[in-house]
Amino acid sequence: MKIHIITLFPEVFEPYLKVGPVRKAIETNQIEVHFYNPRDYAPSPKEVDDYPFGGFSGMVLKIEPIHKILKEIENKGKVILPTPQGKLLNQKMIAELEKESAITIICGRYKGVDERITKFVDLEISIGDYILSGGEIPALILLDAISRMKEGTLGNKDSCLTDSIISSILDAPYYTRPQDYEGEKVPEVLTSGDHEKVIRWARKEALKRTLLRRPELFYKALLKKDDLIFIKEIEEELRWKT
Ligand SMILES: C[S@@+](CC[C@H](N)C(=O)[O-])C[C@H]1O[C@@H](n2cnc3c(N)ncnc32)[C@H](O)[C@@H]1O
Known part of the structure; x- marks a missing residue:
């Protein structure tokens, strides 16, 4: 299963790939994790966010770099946008996602991603009624919960x-x-x-x-x-x- 993660902070994930069920799922070739940084797809690394139209406060992630990445990924599978406005994540959804051959997760930051990205999104998920600074932790939650379901990733499969x-x-x-x-x-x-x-x-x-x-x-x-x-x-x- 390919897990594509679009994030401004790929370094956040690195330590987690080296421990527990996620490491085992990677080592046994049951999951492959790929990172894409919108900064590498913007005209300059700083041009990934901009002020929102309407004079509101905060910054918004621009659509172009993220859309460029989505177009580049061959087998995207379900495209997931973590957002507090999404469907509350549960084990049934994890079990369904685990069966996919690929998923792509877009990690929001700041005020979120330009709303027009939703045209390319299959599933918006929330991990609870609270506000995080970015979609990286929800992406890690998906990565961990999916990895645990892969064959042989738990010390004791019955546990x-x-x-x-x-x-x-x-x-x-x-x-x-x-x-x-x-x-x-x-x-x-x-x-x-x-x-x-x-x-x-x-x-x-x-x-x-x-x-x-x-x-x-x-x-x-x-x-x-x-x-x-x-x-x-x-x-x-x-x-x-x-
Ligand atoms: C500060 S939040 C933006 C919140 C957005 N302005 C709103 O109120 O809907 C920045 C990013 O963190 C992520 N995020 C924050 N809280 C989340 C939650 N409860 N579930 C899933 N993703 C969340 C999303 O990717 C979001 O785009």
Whole structure:
């Protein structure tokens, strides 16, 4: 899969390409990342932005260098524009993008990109209701989330199956050594050696967290046979607490 990234700051990405699932996806030739800097496609490196028409404050990225890059890329795939005005990114969208043979991400800066760029954009995505300084972090998020889905990029391929959202609900809490940290103990069941009990405990904890933190996930959750029993138990326990 080719991931083309149009950015004024390609150096921001370099360290991230060298670690974790992104590095593995690159090393196993499952993704190729290409950078294009609008400065290299402008009449001079400084001519990548300009004042907005209408006398508004701030600067706007010019369309010409970016359009030039888009015309140069052979297999662009879906062209994505990160913007706080876009569709909120979720795991389903990541899973769909992961199947593409290529995607191209245009990183905005300043007040954004000249609106006429949207004519060449297939998908506008937002990573949340807050304002960042540029599209580089949203591009990194896409790069990381897509890489994690590629074959063999995770140390343990099963570990992601219980991850929040991937499993359709939230994940259970995790603990590691020491067993007792300043009086805070790891739940006994986890050191009981009873695998069946541990699995049931983790499932119930995951359901409890989902109920308390993200109840709306239950609308689309893929529930298992015993889940309704667990949910009834959780509701009962919570009723006792209040
Ligand atoms: C300061 S923002 C511009 C915001 C724009 N004036 C607006 O209000 O819609 C600069 C760039 O950062 C990126 N950006 C900022 N916040 C974002 C978000 N929540 N999701 C996706 N991209 C974002 C976009 O690429 C945007 O063009």
